[in-house]
Amino acid sequence: EPEVTQTPSHQVTQMGQEVILRCVPISNHLYFYWYRQILGQKVEFLVSFYNNEISEKSEIFDDQFSVERPDGSNFTLKIRSTKLEDSAMYFCASSPGDAGELFFGEGSRLTVL
Amino acid sequence: GQNIDQPTEMTATEGAIVQINCTYQTSGFNGLFWYQQHAGEAPTFLSYNVLDGLEEKGRFSSFLSRSKGYSYLLLKELQMKDSASYLCAVGYSGAGSYQLTFGKGTKLSVIP
Numbered sequence: 435e436p437e438v439t440q441t442p443s444h445q446v447t448q449m450g451q452e453v454i455l456r457c458v459p460i461s462n463h464l465y466f467y468w469y470r471q472i473l474g475q476k477v478e479f480l481v482s483f484y485n486n487e488i489s490e491k492s493e494i495f496d497d498q499f500s501v502e503r504p505d506g507s508n509f510t511l512k513i514r515s516t517k518l519e520d521s522a523m524y525f526c527a528s529s530p531g532d533a534g535e536l537f538f539g540e541g542s543r544l545t546v547l
Numbered sequence: 548g549q550n551i552d553q554p555t556e557m558t559a560t561e562g563a564i565v566q567i568n569c570t571y572q573t574s575g576f577n578g579l580f581w582y583q584q585h586a587g588e589a590p591t592f593l594s595y596n597v598l599d600g601l602e603e604k605g606r607f608s609s610f611l612s613r614s615k616g617y618s619y620l621l622l623k624e625l626q627m628k629d630s631a632s633y634l635c636a637v638g639y640s641g642a643g644s645y646q647l648t649f650g651k652g653t654k655l656s657v658i659p
Contacts, residue, residue: 465645477590477634477649490644525589532645533577533597533638538589 436460438539440526446545450515455542457509457526466509467527467536468501470494477525483509516546549573551650553635558656559625567620567653569635578638579611579618580647585631590649593633594620622655630657 439458447453459466468480481491481501488501498514509528513520523543527536550572559565571579578597582590596602596611596618608621620633632652639646 467646469649476651477584477636479646479648482644482646484644490641490646523587529645532640535580535592535595536647537592540589 438526438528438537440524440539440542442542443540444543444545446547447516449518449546453513453516453520453544455511455513455524455526455544457511457539458507459509459526459528460530460537461507463528463530463537465489465529465532466501466503467529468511469525469527469538470522471525471541472519472522480511480524513544516544518546520544521546549637549639549648551635551637551648553633553650553653555651556654556656558658559622561625561627561657561659563625564621564623565625565655567622567633567635567655569618569620569650571616571618571635571637571650573616573637573639573648575640576613576637577640577645579609580636580638581607581609581618581620582634582636582649583631584634584652590634597638625657627657627659630655 466483471477482489500512523541525541526539553569581593584590594609606623634652635650636647
């Protein structure tokens with residue numbers, strides 16, 4: 435069964451460093467997403483991406499965040515200068531269209547020291 | 548904006564039935580979703596309602612009333628492995644965009 439894959443599964447970084455989280459969405463899906471979940475809290479929407487551009491972003495997705503689809507398969511989230519409060523699980527998701535369920539990857543746990 | 552409410556925690560006995568309620572207020576409604584999330588893992592899809600009524604899928608059923616902004620997830624014949632968080636999520640369609648907004652989740656503990 436096709437699945438969303440994410441790398442790395444866990445990354446530890448120093449405050450102020452840049453981090454890139456990578457995702458390979460399901461191949462025939464058109465909508466891509468990043469969500470985050472701080473430990474013990476709810477799953478929060480960060481950004482959606484369609485047709486090679488951001489379709490919507492939340493208040494959390496400020497100037498330190500960026501997304502890119504550098505080729506036909508990868509979808510990346512870059513955090514330019516990490517802060518302690520960026521420590522969270524980051525989930526990539528994809529969907530075939532603008533309705534129905536989102537398919538989530540296993541997540542990338544980011545720890546900022 | 549979206550506002551989604553569900554109980555924080557519930558406890559139920561193995562073999563029993565449990566109902567987890569969810570109320571929501573949203574604009575651009577495009578479906579009500581239930582996901583299961585075990586600690587430290589990704590949310591996994593359980594069910595989806597876009598029209599009013601009951602959807603049944605094995606031991607899991609989900610109900611939706613759009614006029615009341617209300618849904619529930621019904622789990623039958625509870626098993627120990629059903630101990631997890633259950634996330635209510637609302638599909639939202641805006642201008643050229645689509646996303647799910649999640650509630651805080653209900654942590655279900657199944658006891659022997």
